[in-house]
Amino acid sequence: MAQESPKNSAAEIPVTSNGEVDDSHEHGFNRDLKRSLPAGLGLSETQITSHGFDSTKEGVIEAGSFQGSPAPPLPSVMSPSRVAASRLTQQGSDLIVPAGSQRTQTKSGPVILADETKNPAMEKLELVRKWSLNTYKCTRQIISEKLGRGSRTVDLELEAQIDILRDNKKKYENILKLAQTLSTQLFQMVHTQRQLGDAFADLSLKSLELHEEFGYNADTQKLLAKNGETLLGAINFFIASVNTLVNKTIEDTLMTVKQYESARIEYDAYRTDLEELNLGPRDANTLPKIEQSQHLFQAHKEKYDKMRNDVSIKLKFLEENKVKVLHNQLVLFHNAIAAYFAGNQKQLEQTLKQFHIKLKTPGVDAPSWLEEQ
Numbered sequence: 284m285a286q287e288s289p290k291n292s293a294a295e296i297p298v299t300s301n302g303e304v305d306d307s308h309e310h311g312f313n314r315d316l317k318r319s320l321p322a323g324l325g326l327s328e329t330q331i332t333s334h335g336f337d338s339t340k341e342g343v344i345e346a347g348s349f350q351g352s353p354a355p356p357l358p359s360v361m362s363p364s365r366v367a368a369s370r371l372t373q374q375g376s377d378l379i380v381p382a383g384s385q386r387t388q389t390k391s392g393p394v395i396l397a398d399e400t401k402n403p404a405m406e407k408l409e410l411v412r413k414w415s416l417n418t419y420k421c422t423r424q425i426i427s428e429k430l431g432r433g434s435r436t437v438d439l440e441l442e443a444q445i446d447i448l449r450d451n452k453k454k455y456e457n458i459l460k461l462a463q464t465l466s467t468q469l470f471q472m473v474h475t476q477r478q479l480g481d482a483f484a485d486l487s488l489k490s491l492e493l494h495e496e497f498g499y500n501a502d503t504q505k506l507l508a509k510n511g512e513t514l515l516g517a518i519n520f521f522i523a524s525v526n527t528l529v530n531k532t533i534e535d536t537l538m539t540v541k542q543y544e545s546a547r548i549e550y551d552a553y554r555t556d557l558e559e560l561n562l563g564p565r566d567a568n569t570l571p572k573i574e575q576s577q578h579l580f581q582a583h584k585e586k587y588d589k590m591r592n593d594v595s596i597k598l599k600f601l602e603e604n605k606v607k608v609l610h611n612q613l614v615l616f617h618n619a620i621a622a623y624f625a626g627n628q629k630q631l632e633q634t635l636k637q638f639h640i641k642l643k644t645p646g647v648d649a650p651s652w653l654e655e656q
Contacts, residue, residue: 424552435551444598455529466518473511480504513631517619520640524612536597543590550587553580
């Protein structure tokens with residue numbers, strides 16, 4: 284006899300008295316499968332027929348229209364078909380949740396987060412685009428000026444001051460180069476005089492007959508070497524001050540002049556661009572371009588005016604500083620050279636004290652009888 288399970292029809296496989304599998308519970312299993320499927324997916328009725336283990340037929344799946352009433356789904360989890368998944372995706376595709384929002388959506392479907400932050404790559408690309416456009420306009424303006432086709436803005440007074448500054452810088456560089464040559468040659472002469480004095484002093488000790496003569500020459504050469512070191516200190520101080528003036532103070536002003544010239548080229552480039560747009564037709568397409576060009580022109584005009592004022596102020600301060608520095612250094616150079624060749628050691632030392640110049644002597648020698656007198 285067939286034994287029925289009191290709990291579930293699919294829990295046990297009933298067997299007849301002759302050992303064959305009872306098919307009476309197939310329909311019950313199919314009914315449970317239909318109830319487990321969601322009712323809203325529009326799936327067709329499915330019937331699964333199984334045969335005995337000794338049968339050579341494959342499993343048959345019969346499909347027909349579902350006529351039964353919808354039943355609540357069982358708690359079992361089943362994967363929906365591709366058609367159902369695509370429908371769910373289409374239902375939730377229009378849902379956009381801003382980034383950082385705390386609200387949650389109960390509607391099923393994928394959630395798209397809106398990215399409010401800017402992309403760094405796009406920002407760099409925009410910067411490169413603006414730089415390329417600005418470089419193109421400035422290059423076109425420079426070529427037009429060199430060919431004599433374009434107009435340029437000229438401040439006659441300021442341009443004259445800049446030309447004088449550049450010419451003076453070249454002359455000061457020449458003076459600096461000659462002063463460095465003089466310092467090198469004087470250093471070699473002082474070194475030679477010191478060696479010559481040491482040689483005379485050595486011979487004065489070894490030659491009894493010419494002891495005094497060698498001694499006089501040794502003292503004289505040592506005195507000249509000492510005065511030469513004093514003059515060398517004054518010349519090196521002059522070189523350091525002029526070098527600071529030329530390669531730092533004037534160079535800093537010329538860097539501001541270069542920025543001013545770049546601002547002038549940009550101003551003329553955008554001025555020319557605005558003039559060309561104003562000469563063309565005015566319609567719905569050109570008016571936004573004209574407004575944008577007017578805005579850029581105004582921004583570069585303000586930058587040009589600012590740089591022109593900066594250059595004027597720096598040129599004024601540079602002129603005052605240059606006169607003060609060169610006045611002191613030229614007085615120092617003159618007094619030191621005159622005292623050295625006049626043999627006035629006291630005047631030479633007083634000149635160094637006047638300008639607060641300290642000499643770095645390798646050693647202190649005892650004063651000779653010529654110095655004491």
